[in-house]
Amino acid sequence: MPEHIPVDEAVAIGIDFGTLSGRAVVVRVRDGEELGDAVHEYRHGVVDRSLPADGRLLPPDWALQVPQDWRDVLRKAVPAALAAAGVSADQVIALGTDFTACTVLPATAAGAPLCELPQYADRPHAYPKLWKHHAAQDQADRINALAEQRGEAWLARYGGRISSEWQYAKALQLLEEDPELYAAAERWIEAADWIVWELTGVESRNQCTAGYKGIHQPDLLPGSGYPGRDFLAALNPGFADFTEKIDFPLSPLGGKAGGLSPRAAAWTGLIEGIPVSVGNVDAHVTNAAARALEPGHLLAIMGTSTCHIMNSDRLADVPGMCGAVRDGVVPGLWGYEAGQSGVGDIFAWAVRTALPEGYAREAHERGIGAHELLTEKAQAQPVGAHGLIALDWHSGNRSTLVDHHLSGLIVGLTLDTSPEDVYRALLEATAFGTRVIVDAFERSGVPVTDFTVAGGLPKNAFLMQIYADVLRRPVNVIGSEQGGALGSAIHAAVAAGAYPDIHSASAAMGRIRRDVYLPDPERARDYDLLYAEYRELHDHFGRDRLAGGSNVMHRLRALRAQARTAQAADARTANARAANADPSTPATSATPATTDLPASRADLDGVPA
Numbered sequence: 001m002p003e004h005i006p007v008d009e010a011v012a013i014g015i016d017f018g019t020l021s022g023r024a025v026v027v028r029v030r031d032g033e034e035l036g037d038a039v040h041e042y043r044h045g046v047v048d049r050s051l052p053a054d055g056r057l058l059p060p061d062w063a064l065q066v067p068q069d070w071r072d073v074l075r076k077a078v079p080a081a082l083a084a085a086g087v088s089a090d091q092v093i094a095l096g097t098d099f100t101a102c103t104v105l106p107a108t109a110a111g112a113p114l115c116e117l118p119q120y121a122d123r124p125h126a127y128p129k130l131w132k133h134h135a136a137q138d139q140a141d142r143i144n145a146l147a148e149q150r151g152e153a154w155l156a157r158y159g160g161r162i163s164s165e166w167q168y169a170k171a172l173q174l175l176e177e178d179p180e181l182y183a184a185a186e187r188w189i190e191a192a193d194w195i196v197w198e199l200t201g202v203e204s205r206n207q208c209t210a211g212y213k214g215i216h217q218p219d220l221l222p223g224s225g226y227p228g229r230d231f232l233a234a235l236n237p238g239f240a241d242f243t244e245k246i247d248f249p250l251s252p253l254g255g256k257a258g259g260l261s262p263r264a265a266a267w268t269g270l271i272e273g274i275p276v277s278v279g280n281v282d283a284h285v286t287n288a289a290a291r292a293l294e295p296g297h298l299l300a301i302m303g304t305s306t307c308h309i310m311n312s313d314r315l316a317d318v319p320g321m322c323g324a325v326r327d328g329v330v331p332g333l334w335g336y337e338a339g340q341s342g343v344g345d346i347f348a349w350a351v352r353t354a355l356p357e358g359y360a361r362e363a364h365e366r367g368i369g370a371h372e373l374l375t376e377k378a379q380a381q382p383v384g385a386h387g388l389i390a391l392d393w394h395s396g397n398r399s400t401l402v403d404h405h406l407s408g409l410i411v412g413l414t415l416d417t418s419p420e421d422v423y424r425a426l427l428e429a430t431a432f433g434t435r436v437i438v439d440a441f442e443r444s445g446v447p448v449t450d451f452t453v454a455g456g457l458p459k460n461a462f463l464m465q466i467y468a469d470v471l472r473r474p475v476n477v478i479g480s481e482q483g484g485a486l487g488s489a490i491h492a493a494v495a496a497g498a499y500p501d502i503h504s505a506s507a508a509m510g511r512i513r514r515d516v517y518l519p520d521p522e523r524a525r526d527y528d529l530l531y532a533e534y535r536e537l538h539d540h541f542g543r544d545r546l547a548g549g550s551n552v553m554h555r556l557r558a559l560r561a562q563a564r565t566a567q568a569a570d571a572r573t574a575n576a577r578a579a580n581a582d583p584s585t586p587a588t589s590a591t592p593a594t595t596d597l598p599a600s601r602a603d604l605d606g607v608p609a
């Protein structure tokens with residue numbers, strides 16, 4: 001830590017790059033006090049309908065982002081946070097970042113995103129693929145099938161299936177749908193590492209994304225630590241050298257990646273050369289902020305999606321986990337990740353699609369949000385009174401089924417069912433989904449001793465009480481509303497040498513409120529009954545296809561893909577006809593061309609029942 005800054009005045013900045021916005025927080029290094037913050041919403045948000053460059057439609061399940069939106073967070077949110085905190089740039093001892101993951105982009109060897117090269121701006125595959133880009137399920141299925149067939153030991157570290165969200169599936173999709181761009185991509189890099197490269201001018205790779213999203217398991221995979229050339233070639237001969245695009249020395253979490261470059265100093269208003277910590281993931285970095293680093297302490301970071309992150313001193317193969325990675329959260333322990341791809345997203349869907357006009361008016365008149373109104377109405381009823389069970393798979397299932405071609409379900413609808421009944425059933429479904437994950441850990445011999453929540457959703461007290469009742473456990477709550485950014489600031493403080501390690505920095509700067517929600521025995525008993533019903537539906541639609549269950553969700557998705565492909569082809573034909581009839585008519589985005597990308601093979605072929 002620089003000696004010229006009095007200990008009470010030293011601050012670190014943490015920047016949390018989320019799904020829709022980036023948030024910078026100025027944190028006092030001595031005690032973690034958050035002095036000021038600022039948010040910058042991404043101009044393009046999630047690019048999931050049409051490409052910004054030319055308005056062409058994207059196929060279903062695509063989700064892209066625009067790197068300039070991330071730079072804008074540095075330019076706008078950092079100076080605004082400093083101003084809000086009332087501190088000067090020379091008090092800032094270090095900067096740390098965290099990112100959604102696996103959010104991954106093709107880049108040149110100099111770090112330029114391919115989508116920023118004019119010749120590639122109209123190519124969807126040139127853009128960063130956001131974590132919730134789910135169009136590489138076909139590739140994920142093939143990676144899993146081959147790994148299983150070859151008995152690859154690493155597969156069990158990923159719960160027996162890697163997700164279509166991860167680096168390999170997304171890269172294989174790039175190769176197979178746009179081979180020219182694949183060849184042009186000298187780097188396939190997580191946004192978590194790319195932003196650090198932008199900040200420092202120094203290329204680095206962090207151990208967290210390499211392990212969880214990049215299948216880096218050095219004790220199982222000799223050499224680079226990544227799956228070997230023969231495995232990659234068996235997936236697709238053109239994929240044989242993929243490792244060259246990702247293999248780079250890994251840096252430990254809490255380490256210094258480099259000093260702030262002159263360019264980034266100009267963007268942020270900070271002083272050139274201050275340490276920038278190694279990249280990290282929004283979920284994993286939060287454990288330090290919540291003082292949830294000890295073995296068995298599971299942190300659920302609940303927002304658009306939920307990530308479950310837990311350290312353990314034990315290594316076990318937990319079915320359906322996202323990954324177990326040595327040093328993946330803090331050096332010296334096994335870090336486990338599990339998750340639910342849709343949580344807040346599902347509640348948002350209910351608000352978007354099932355809020356009657358009268359409810360919207362009431363919320364407006366009372367000056368409260370739709371979530372608050374639906375929650376208030378939903379909590380008046382006893383457990384089970386709505387007669388519903390929902391499956392929380394609107395964005396697929398990341399753990400424990402690892403299948404993004406599953407979809408949501410609500411059973412028990414009648415003419416009496418109200419919007420708040422549906423809303424409550426969806427809240428409960430996400431709690432049941434978390435219970436499946438906690439049960440999987442415990443059954444595999446990885447004990448869960450503490451359960452803590454962080455993220456945007458703990459503000460919903462009723463939802464938190466449902467979690468306590470469904471899990472039959474006390475729920476602790478992080479003592480910060482910006483756990484990711486605080487966690488990043490903690491890592492920055494370690495990188496600056498203010499603390500010897502992440503544990504001590506977390507103890508001094510992190511915050512947790514213990515036992516905020518306690519399970520109610522009666523409600524817990526009633527929820528056990530509903531959970532049993534949830535498990536039956538879960539297994540029927542998600543697990544037991546070969547044992548009498550139903551594959552209907554996959555078949556519906558295949559039909560959807562066929563219908564949309566036909567619709568897009570019709571639009572293309574109509575557009576071409578209009579252009580031929582009147583050559584002065586440009587091919588407009590009123591009837592935009594879709595990409596020529598095929599829907600996934602599984603979609604087009606359909607899946608046997």
Ligand SMILES: Nc1ncnc2c1ncn2[C@@H]1O[C@H](COP(=O)(O)OP(=O)(O)O)[C@@H](O)[C@H]1O
Nearest residue numbers: 018019303304305344345347348371455456460
């Ligand atoms: N009171 C509420 N109850 C339940 N869900 C909510 C509430 N308010 C917002 N949400 C949901 O929370 C999600 C945003 O969570 P947040 O943690 O702020 O974002 P992110 O995950 O992108 O960092 C949205 O999907 C929104 O639908």
Ligand SMILES: O=C(CO)[C@@H](O)[C@@H](O)COP(=O)(O)O
Nearest residue numbers: 019100101131283303304305
């Ligand atoms: O998957 C991970 C981390 O592994 C998350 O980045 C991803 O779920 C996005 O998180 P948010 O819901 O945007 O907070």
